[in-house]
Amino acid sequence: MGTTLRMRRAAVVFAAIGALALTGCSDDGDGGDKKTDEGGSTTGKDSTPSVVLPKLDGEKLSVAAVWTGAEQANFVKVLKEFEKRTGAKVTFVPAQDPIVNFLGTKIAGGQPPDVAVIPQVGAIQQAVAKKWAKPLGDEAKAQLGKNYAKVWQDLGAVDGTQYGVYYKAANKSLVWYNTAVFENAGASEPKTWKDFLATAETVSASGITPVSVGGADGWTLTDWFENVYLSQAGPEKYDQLAQHKIKWTDPSVKDALTTLAQLFGKPSLIAGGADGALQTEFPASVTQTFTGGDQPKAAMVYEADFVAVNIGQTKAKIGTDAKVFPFPAVGAESPVVTGGDAAIALKDGKGAQALLTWLASTEAAKIAAEQGGFISPNKALDPAAYPNEVQRTMAQALIAAGDAVRFDMSDQTPQSFGGTPGKGEWKILQDFLKNPKDIAGTQAALESAAAKAYKS
16 A cells, blocks of 8 residues: 555544544443343444354363453453353463463473463564464454554564454554643644644653653563554655664664654653652553642653553543543654454463453454443444444554554564563663663664564
8 A cells, every 4th residue: 555545544543533632531331322132232233243252161271361451351241252152161371472482382282372462563473484374264364454554464464374252452643641730831722743843842841751651661662663664764765764664773763763762751740750650550641640639740641542550540530530632643643553362362272262362253242342442353343332422533543544553663673672571672761761862873773683582
């Protein structure tokens, strides 16, 4: 797909997201005519019949994923409905990052889970290369074909064979803010990076540190970089860097790091400064922005739609106390970066395939969507399933992007480079946060690590 179409689609997506901060939190079900099918799932009036699942009475299945806390609890609700419909018993297996290493240990020990939920495209490719992953069956492929845009099918395929079901997606181009702080400071939502920095200074002058960064989790820093890079360098360069067709020593990377350094290089703009940010894990980076009334530790936090889960652990109400705006445009357009989690089968058998079929269904997506803090790439899901207008609009914006979705760059790279705590891109960008003046050294370190990872 050409650059022009991609950027035009991006503009459409962010026109939709731009309305988010103007909307309140709405719990009404204003999603149009609905009916309830026999399986208890609310679907649009023109929807197809319920997904058909086999009887699996007494069969024991296990599912591995890195989710914890509310994300894990919400996923277990989806698994419970699968148990109810099939008679199977499903155990959730907590996995550690990087999940490929975790699965390798399980497989070597002769105890692979039936299904694993993989958060990186590169990790799916590794699982296929190692002959761990099993191709999708016809029933699961039928659900995918009916409910998913081609881009989401392609992301779960390797060399033309379908392996993954993208159960969960993320809109990773959002900045959440504390409305009381913005109102007290007289700050407005920025549209450009220049405006964003000016807004940060305005908030800082009011006595509140403007930006919260969860630097203890290196993946948040890769997301900062990717949004700046996509907007500034453009989608074609983004694809080239993601595939290592250009080096990390490319001038476009220098430009993006220079831009990031305008924020990272001013400790007064970051909660706790660089040292504090590097000790702040992602969940805390969110909660510290929305606790403390109008005197929180920070006014804004960048991250994906799933921030809503963490805001839900505070007293702040999404749509009133907590609002959101698109990641500011560094170049001509605001960026559209997404992520996602795909389920793959690691064992042959009717049970694993039935579970993948269920996870690809609109009914499973509805259960997850109702919990909040979740976006489904399932285009057949009635938007009324989402619990509030903010979530609904974010989900509709993602679906509107269609095949123009740009997937998280670090998740496309070999996991040793883009998905391993304390190593590769995660560690190097943590070092950059600590010393943002060393742009050339950061580029050299990134290229060295990337070259090594792509060779292996």
